[in-house]
Amino acid sequence: MDGVINIEDLRKAAKRRLPKIAFDFIEGGVDDEKGLDGCENAFSRRELVPRYMVDVSKRDQSAVLFGRAYSSPFGIAPTGLAGLFRPGADLMLAEAARDANVPFIMSGASTGSIEDLGKLAPDHGWYQLYTAKDRGISEDMIRRVKDAGLKTLAMTVDVPIGSNRERNSRNGFSRPLRMTWATKFEALRHPGWMMEYMRTGTPMFSNWQPYAPKGASADDVAAFVATQTPTSVTWKDVENFRRLWPGKFVIKGIMHPDDALRAQSVGVDGIMVSNHGARQLDRAPSPLDVLPAIVEAVGDKMTLMLDGGVRRGADVITALCMGAKFIFMGRPTLYGAAAGGTAGATKALGIFRREVDLVMAQIGAPDLAALGPHYLMWDDDRRRNARV
Secondary structure, eight states: OOOSSSSHHHHHHHHHOOOOHHHHHHHHSSSTHHHHHHHHHHHHHOOOOOOOOOSSSSSSOOOTTEEEEESSEHHHOOOTTTTHSTTHHHHHHHHHHHHHHEEEEEOOOSSHHHHHHHOOTTTEEEEEEOOSHHHHHHHHHHHHHHHTTOEEEEEOOOOOSOOOHHHHHHHTTTTTTTOOHHHHHHHTOOOOHHHHHHHHOOOTTTGGGGGGGOOHHHHHHHHHHHHOOOOOOOHHHHHHHHHOSSSSSEEEEESSSSHHHHHHHHHEEEEEEEEGGTTTTTTSOOOHHHHHHHHHHHTTSSEEESSSOOOSHHHHHHHHTTTOOOOESSSHHHHHHHHHHHHHHHHHHHHHHHHHHHHHHHTTSSSSSSGGGGBOOOOHHHHHOOOO
């Protein structure tokens, strides 16, 4: 990790270590993958306008989210099947987040368990809930999250049906994982990963294992999960889970201001503006592009978070200036865990922390409270009316 300078370095390191079937699962989108480019390009289109003659000799990037103080305004978004890229990766990500004092959201498709997360990082761990066709499973998972001592539940609503992930189809990726001889041959070029896979096999969906038939193997549990997800989710489910869950309740996947207003009306504490990493609907806009309309709709009535396309500290600052209160990223820290385990995930978080600090100094913002639209390049209407 000593030679790693930025997130792209971690991405390249992960690509070297992982076989194509695994790396493409992380990297891929759907259809023509225009949505992937759209998420990142949305940030590159926004420019930050520096304000000088400001004392930035001391800078503070600490942030408060749901009453808890964190060291930085970003956290780790849920990323499924992390254990395929490195055994134990879910808890490695949780450990890195805990030590960096930022939140970590365990995926509903994780290979680590809710109970282990509660033991390792009870003050930093959240759980992502995928609604099961058998609602009793989802309700029991909510009970387990509560019993584990976790304080925040993030319900994902943007997977009504499986998506057209063409990279996975070309690579023969499936659940359970069925590696062809061609896939195995290519994987031999990545001996470190291949040795781990041969030793540990298909990772277990630990949180679903209790609901599968007794004695089910990892492949059997994966097949069982495929029968339970995805499923149709309605506002009745949101209302039911809100009643069952005593802690902070977040909906992940909101992309329309009317849905944000509806979420606020049923008692949701926060929403995560997200298009699922451009892995569901290729023609969906970027989360950053829809953020202003959602900010205008709900303002400070609930906590607004954003996930998608974040690759630099400047991206974090841009989203905060546009009205998000907290930022999550998935692929950057997963690159880190795949490349270097806990050390790699820690490296990714450290890169973001350093870049956020540098950008704050460069634009003249000593703390997060100073951030706002006044640091963003103005459009033609604002250009005519701005006092600069």
